[in-house]
Amino acid sequence: MTPIEEPRRLRVATVSLAGCFGCHMSLLDIDERLFPLAERMVFDRSPFTDIKALGPCDVGLVEGGLCNSENVQVLRLFRARCKVLVAVGACAINGGLPAQRNALDIGQILVEVYRNRPGLAADSSMPSDPELPLPLAQVHALHEVVHVDHYLPGCPPSADAIYALLSALIEGRTPHADPAEIRFD
Amino acid sequence: MSHFLLDGTPVPFAAGDTLMAAAQRAGQSIAHLCWDARLGPSGACRLCTVRVDGRLAAACTTHAQAGQVVENRTAELDARRLRLTQMLFVEGNHFCPGCEKSGDCDLQATAYALGMADMHFELLAPQRPVDASHPDLWLDHNRCILCKLCVRASHEADGKNVFAIGGYGASTRLLVNAPSGRLGDSALQASDLAARICPVGAILPKRRGFAVPLGARRYDSAAPPEAPASASGDRDDAH
Ligand code: SF4
Numbered sequence A: 001m002t003p004i005e006e007p008r009r010l011r012v013a014t015v016s017l018a019g020c021f022g023c024h025m026s027l028l029d030i031d032e033r034l035f036p037l038a039e040r041m042v043f044d045r046s047p048f049t050d051i052k053a054l055g056p057c058d059v060g061l062v063e064g065g066l067c068n069s070e071n072v073q074v075l076r077l078f079r080a081r082c083k084v085l086v087a088v089g090a091c092a093i094n095g096g097l098p099a100q101r102n103a104l105d106i107g108q109i110l111v112e113v114y115r116n117r118p119g120l121a122a123d124s125s126m127p128s129d130p131e132l133p134l135p136l137a138q139v140h141a142l143h144e145v146v147h148v149d150h151y152l153p154g155c156p157p158s159a160d161a162i163y164a165l166l167s168a169l170i171e172g173r174t175p176h177a178d179p180a181e182i183r184f185d
Numbered sequence B: 001m002s003h004f005l006l007d008g009t010p011v012p013f014a015a016g017d018t019l020m021a022a023a024q025r026a027g028q029s030i031a032h033l034c035w036d037a038r039l040g041p042s043g044a045c046r047l048c049t050v051r052v053d054g055r056l057a058a059a060c061t062t063h064a065q066a067g068q069v070v071e072n073r074t075a076e077l078d079a080r081r082l083r084l085t086q087m088l089f090v091e092g093n094h095f096c097p098g099c100e101k102s103g104d105c106d107l108q109a110t111a112y113a114l115g116m117a118d119m120h121f122e123l124l125a126p127q128r129p130v131d132a133s134h135p136d137l138w139l140d141h142n143r144c145i146l147c148k149l150c151v152r153a154s155h156e157a158d159g160k161n162v163f164a165i166g167g168y169g170a171s172t173r174l175l176v177n178a179p180s181g182r183l184g185d186s187a188l189q190a191s192d193l194a195a196r197i198c199p200v201g202a203i204l205p206k207r208r209g210f211a212v213p214l215g216a217r218r219y220d221s222a223a224p225p226e227a228p229a230s231a232s233g234d235r236d237d238a239h
C-alpha cells in the first residue's frame, strides 16, 4: 500500500534582529487559524523552535532592523538559505523607532548607559567581551544590506496581514499587501 | 461654461482655474500634498502630476483649457506617485509608530492609498535638531516634506512671514524668521493658520498628542482617499 501523499509543507524560518518580538506576537495573534496553518507549514530556526542551525527554507520572516554585527551576519545567512525573504514590521522596513538612536553617537550612548547612569556600581564599565557583538554606528533597514522580496509594514503588522502573506505563500501565490490592510503604526 | 476631460469625465472650470482647483470643486480628487484651496499653488510635491494632452504636468499649476484631455488615475501615474511618496519617506525620519500625527497625516494616508509597503530607496536618516522653543508648538524638521504650506499660510493668510525655505539640494530646510532662528522667538501663534496647516507631523501643538483613540483618527474612520488604480502588488521588482 502506498501511503497517502501529504502536500509538501512550507518550511519557514523566523528571526528577531533589532526587534522587540512584537511582530512574532502578532504572528501568534493569528490564534486558532494557526492550527490549519501548522498542517501546511513547519518552522525551521525560529524563536518558536529549538533549532540552532538554519536549514534551506522556503520563507524567512525577519523582524527588527540591524543594530549590531551579529544582526548583519544572521540576516546574510537568512538571505542565503531562504528562497523568499520577508521584512516584517516597521523596524525591518526603515529601522523603526530604534533608529532614533541614529541622531546620537553610539559611543556616547554606551558611556551614558554603562558608566554614567545613576545607580550603577562604582566600578561599572563598558561591556567589552569579544563574545558580545559590536553595535553598528547606525541602525539600518534590511533592504540596505540584502535584497528583500516582500514587505509587511506595521508596528506590528496585523495578524490578518501576516496570515494573508503565509496563506499566499503556502498556496504558491505572490503575496499582495491589501491596501486596506496597510498600516505603518 | 467650458470643460476639460478628467479621466473621461467632463469637469467645468472658470477662467484662470488650475486643473486642480476645478477638479476639487467638482468633487474629483487628484492626489496632492502641497496644495490647499485657501492658498496659492506651489508645485513642490509633484504628486498631482497628470498627463495633459499626453504631456506630464502638475495639475496644481496648470491652467485649465477647454477640451484638454487629462489622465489622472492611470497605472503609470500612480507608479510615479508611489516612487515620489517613497522619496519623501526616505528623505526624512518617518517613524510613524511614535508620531503624534499618525492616522491624521496626509503623507501617510497617501502612502496607504498607493499601496506603499516598502521604502524602495536608501534611507537618508537626516539628523536635524527639534525646535521646542515655542510655548505652544514644536517643530521636527526630520518630518518636514518642504511642502511650503506653512510658508504660504504665514505669508498669505496670517501676514506674518514666519517661515521660509533655505539652503540648497538635499540640505534644503525650513527656516524660521527670527533673529535666533527659533520658533519661540518668532511671531507665530498656535491660532495662526501657519501653525495648523502642516499636513504631516512637522509642526505640532504641544501637550495634545495621542488624544484621539485608534480607530477614530481622521484616516482611520474614512477609507483611504482612493483605491490605487494599479495592481498594488509590485513591491521591489518594478525597476
Ligand atoms: S509625519 Fe506622517 S508619515 Fe511622517 S512619521 Fe508622522 S505619521 Fe508617519
Ligand code: SF4
Pocket: B143, B144, B145, B146, B147, B148, B149, B150, B151, B174, B197, B198, B199, B200, B202, B203
Ligand atoms: S513644516 Fe509642515 S507645512 Fe511647513 S513646509 Fe514642512 S511639512 Fe510643509
